[in-house]
Amino acid sequence: MPDDLLIRDRNERLAAEALVVDVGGYEGPLDVLLTLSRTQKVDLRRISMVELADQYLCFVDLAKELRIELAADYLVMAAWLAFLKSRLLLPPDPTEDGPSGEELAAHLAYQLERLEAMRNAAAKLMARDRLGRDFLARGQTEDVTMKRRIVYDASLVELLRAYAGVKTREDFQPLHYQRDAIYTMEQALERMKGLIGAVLDWSDLEEYLPEAWRLDPKKRRSALASTFAASLEMVKAGTVDMRQAETFGRIELRARA
């Protein structure tokens, strides 16, 4: 019995020693546990958790002796395994809540089994025939050339609307400049009042048209009409005399003395 224990202890130390030497090569405590579990040479579901816990604790102790820095999670795992081991060995305490030692151990076994399964799957995946290594894509590709053709479209309605738009813009303008061609009677009256006082002889009505309104026929027509109307107004007021010798003859006026 003690011999047996001794041998086991020695095996554990050897296994642990191998791990400690290459601790940087391990991907965390679970990885180390998976490696250690293989020394038990049993199905992961039948693994002795107490033994695994001992192996791991031995590994941590050895690392300490050799003054190898272990990351915090290795120590957390050590503490947890020590706790698990005590739970597994001591009779269950009815006052304590939470999962039993067996449940915890079963889950750890499951985790190890799952990690190992994933590793095997990964290896099989990577061993598959792979694109770019075992089977190749077309080397000389002919890419689709994109030809962009732009079609301009316009309907007759748009064309007509555009023309209507241009024409309508024009239509807004006359409102202002058409007024320029109108010489109002007020303007004519104002002008006549200033001029007539000095003219005592008969003179032609047309001579009273403002300079700027004589040439353009439209403007001349407006100015003539207004000046004539203004003259009639002044006759009515008694300030001016007016005469016309014949039909369509010259219209003359003079200031009433």
Place this chain on the structure above:
Amino acid sequence: MSTETLFEAPPMAEQERMVEAILFASSEPLDTRALTARLPHGCDVAQALALLQKRYAGRGVHLLRSGDDWAFRTAADLSFLMQKEVVETRKLSRAAIETLAIVAYHQPVTRAEIEEIRGVSVSRGTVDLLMELDWIRLGRRRQTPGRPVTFTTTPGFLAHFGLETPRDLPDLKELRAAGLLDNRPPPGTSVEREVDDDHDQDDMFE
């Protein structure tokens, strides 16, 4: 015997497969020497190529030889599949459609006249686009100082807009009746001018 067997060439069908795979994956055409170097000893590349070329005859992909170089290429009659034509329909810009409308109603019309009517200058690009679309073209030169070129519409313009002659374009009165004059002229604007326009237009088409 045993050493000979070691170097025995694979069956021709296998050689053909090999040449097929190598040419497929190669990023450039390969000559028979390069192919021979890639194949197991004793292969008859020329025969494999001949068989392969026959196999692909009439397929969507052909084995083509140029000089001593061999490569797979898409069959020439299917090259249209390698081009994707994207047709993009665009609306004419406001400047373009207005310019086109003015040419249509006032032809033959000079650039200066278009600018006077639109109230803004006409860019070269606008005129070029309309010419490119074959909707307007150069007419005869105006017999006035500087002999400016005039623009007229084309048969293509008539065809696109479904007109028989430019005279089919409705006049302003008809446009208004059709509700196309969105911007109603302010009340009080005389109808006289409109008549004037009609008159002008007649001149243009005479």
Place this chain on the structure above:
Amino acid sequence: MSTETLFEAPPMAEQERMVEAILFASSEPLDTRALTARLPHGCDVAQALALLQKRYAGRGVHLLRSGDDWAFRTAADLSFLMQKEVVETRKLSRAAIETLAIVAYHQPVTRAEIEEIRGVSVSRGTVDLLMELDWIRLGRRRQTPGRPVTFTTTPGFLAHFGLETPRDLPDLKELRAAGLLDNRPPPGTSVEREVDDDHDQDDMFE
């Protein structure tokens, strides 16, 4: 009648040639939708693909399907001839390989779940590398507190490893049967999440 004739699909033999030409020209896999878009109206892409796959069976070049994507690839048994063409891919770290496998078998899977399975934290670089290789991508968020993102594999992953669907992953059935793809929570934690996870996973592989 005349318009119908205009849109009549080409004969199947011709459709097969067309699909052949298009797939041959492309280095990237194309799905049936992309193929349909490139072919004349009324083509039966699925049938053309089936015929083509049969035609190339046993050739030096095969028509491979992965997911809904189709591509011509050299036959894997001729890989020894291809060494010249092979661009040596970066050696993947063990962490990257395992992470990829976990995503492939457990998808959609959160980062926390990957870490639980591997027993170590997953570095940002590992995930980035796998995303860069276009082998994994972000899936939809898990409807659990914190709404963590999940990872799934891509069509590129299937194409690279020559898988038609994620169901073709090696040993998938055996692993499922052994319960090794369950997301079994540590004892003492709520079971709620498990139900959700199983549901998601079923979606992925169904």
